[in-house]
Amino acid sequence: MSDxxxxxxxxxxxxxxxxxxxxxxxxxxFQQLGIDSMDAVEILFALENExxxxxxxxxxxxxxxxxxxxxxxxxxxAAKAAAAEAQAGQ
Amino acid sequence: MRRVAITGLGAICALGRNVAExxxxxxxxxxxxxxxxxxxxxxxxxxxGAEVHGYxxxxxxxxxxxxxxxxxxxxxxxxxxxxxxxxxVVWTPExxxxxxxxxxxxxxxxxxxDDGFRDVYKLALNRVHPLTIPxxxxxxxxSHISMEFGITGPSFTxxxxxxxxxxxxxxxxxxxxxxxTDLALAGGSEAPFSYGLLKAWEAxxxxxxxxxxPFSKDRRGMILGEGAGMLVLEPLDVALARxxxxxxxxxxxxxxxxxxxxxxxxxxxxxxxMRAALRDGGLAPESIGYVNAHGTGTxxxxxxxxxxxxxxxxxxxxxxxxxxxxxMHGHALGAAAALECVATALALRDGVLPxxxxxxxxxxxxxxxxxxxxxxxxQVEFAISNSFAFGGLNAVLALRRA
Numbered sequence: 001m002s003d004x005x006x007x008x009x010x011x012x013x014x015x016x017x018x019x020x021x022x023x024x025x026x027x028x029x030f031q032q033l034g035i036d037s038m039d040a041v042e043i044l045f046a047l048e049n050e051x052x053x054x055x056x057x058x059x060x061x062x063x064x065x066x067x068x069x070x071x072x073x074x075x076x077x078a079a080k081a082a083a084a085e086a087q088a089g090q
Numbered sequence: 091m092r093r094v095a096i097t098g099l100g101a102i103c104a105l106g107r108n109v110a111e112x113x114x115x116x117x118x119x120x121x122x123x124x125x126x127x128x129x130x131x132x133x134x135x136x137x138x139g140a141e142v143h144g145y146x147x148x149x150x151x152x153x154x155x156x157x158x159x160x161x162x163x164x165x166x167x168x169x170x171x172x173x174x175x176x177x178x179v180v181w182t183p184e185x186x187x188x189x190x191x192x193x194x195x196x197x198x199x200x201x202x203x204d205d206g207f208r209d210v211y212k213l214a215l216n217r218v219h220p221l222t223i224p225x226x227x228x229x230x231x232x233s234h235i236s237m238e239f240g241i242t243g244p245s246f247t248x249x250x251x252x253x254x255x256x257x258x259x260x261x262x263x264x265x266x267x268x269x270x271t272d273l274a275l276a277g278g279s280e281a282p283f284s285y286g287l288l289k290a291w292e293a294x295x296x297x298x299x300x301x302x303x304p305f306s307k308d309r310r311g312m313i314l315g316e317g318a319g320m321l322v323l324e325p326l327d328v329a330l331a332r333x334x335x336x337x338x339x340x341x342x343x344x345x346x347x348x349x350x351x352x353x354x355x356x357x358x359x360x361x362x363x364m365r366a367a368l369r370d371g372g373l374a375p376e377s378i379g380y381v382n383a384h385g386t387g388t389x390x391x392x393x394x395x396x397x398x399x400x401x402x403x404x405x406x407x408x409x410x411x412x413x414x415x416x417x418m419h420g421h422a423l424g425a426a427a428a429l430e431c432v433a434t435a436l437a438l439r440d441g442v443l444p445x446x447x448x449x450x451x452x453x454x455x456x457x458x459x460x461x462x463x464x465x466x467x468x469q470v471e472f473a474i475s476n477s478f479a480f481g482g483l484n485a486v487l488a489l490r491r492a
Binding site for chain 2: 036037038039044045057061
């Protein structure tokens with residue numbers, strides 16, 4: 001996981017929840033940050049905009065913290081890059 | 091205080107264009123959920139909805155009349171016409187002057203609004219159709235009903251999201267009970283299948299990508315619905331004196347606010363509203379035989395509602411028959427409670443409890459008798475119909491077999 005990706009995920013969470021960036025670390029879990037279901041939906045919206053990805057509901061059901069979220073975003077970015085490459089190669 | 095009779099029923103929704111069709115679908119446990127036809131969903135994460143299939147205004151409204159009435163208000167008028175005809179209301183000048191209309195709507199004329207805003211935002215046109223405001227306003231249903239019948243008494247609209255029409259019916263019930271009016275038309279209508287609103291629901295991540303499976307462990311969310319339900323309410327003695335058919339009695343109404351969270355449901359708030367309805371009707375919890383649940387099919391609602399039912403009914407919860415008809419007519423937002431009140435009145439009247447359709451896997455967190463998939467013959471004396479809205483505003487109606 002790149003530092004840049006982690007930083008952008010942290011910023012998306014902090015700005016959605018309106019909490020200081022330093023309170024959101026790679027090891028933070030959502031419960032500890034006081035993130036409820038509606039906060040989570042807003043964070044997904046922010047991440048979709050930030051990375052220009054679509055995050056399916058099924059992908060987020062098991063996500064409990066920042067590290068899971070970063071891993072999920074990384075996976076979706078890789079899938080997006082692969083799809084773009086496949087399209088370019090056609 | 092006067093006893094209040096339901097003498098007229100009207101309904102239009104995915105289950106049928108009138109009460110007889112809706113009753114038959116409920117009896118068969120036939121879901122009206124299908125791929126959405128009225129709006130392009132190719133860019134939406136869900137495909138299914140509970141629409142009034144193939145609806146156009148033809149046969150219901152003249153073209154010029156329909157120009158003035160959004161789909162949601164058309165549904166209100168259609169259901170009101172049926173309810174009034176069903177009740178056999180004999181209009182006198184005095185009755186028209188004193189009759190009340192209370193409707194519920196959550197989102198108003200969203201399709202009209204969407205069309206107008208698409209013109210300015212997307213097509214960069216410089217003007218919006220001049221009927222956008224009168225078609226969009228949430229009270230248009232009540233207004234068009236008043237014009238349809240020449241009713242000039244107290245008429246208004248209540249907007250409390252998914253509880254709207256329960257609050258509307260409850261308010262009308264109290265007005266009749268307290269002698270403020272001798273006849274009330276009450277219910278609600280909704281037509282929420284606008285593209286913008288579908289995208290907004292998508293963003294909430296509460297709509298099922300397949301169907302609606304209330305109380306089932308594999309439930310994946312709600313399914314939007316549309317339509318209208320309308321009731322004619324009269325004092326029981328007046329109804330009996332004129333020989334009207336009484337479909338059921340309304341006997342209690344309770345409300346509460348969660349004061350908790352704008353979207354997450356609270357079991358305490360739900361329980362408080364149920365207790366208030368029982369208290370208002372002077373009913374012991376043990377007297378209730380059927381609960382038409384709010385039962386949206388979301389993970390949060392169904393577990394929370396189950397916990398609230400246990401809290402209110404204690405050991406009797408195990409004996410309660412509970413079903414969510416949203417599994418068949420979808421979640422029609424401001425019309426939901428009205429359709430469910432119609433379904434509850436039919437259950438009491440016909441002795442057939444509607445099932446929870448699409449039920450597949452028991453959930454320990456929803457350990458209720460949810461009447462899975464098959465309607466059940468049962469003579470029930472008292473029933474309640476639950477509505478718990480986003481925003482935490484709850485309303486519960488209690489009904490009695492006539």
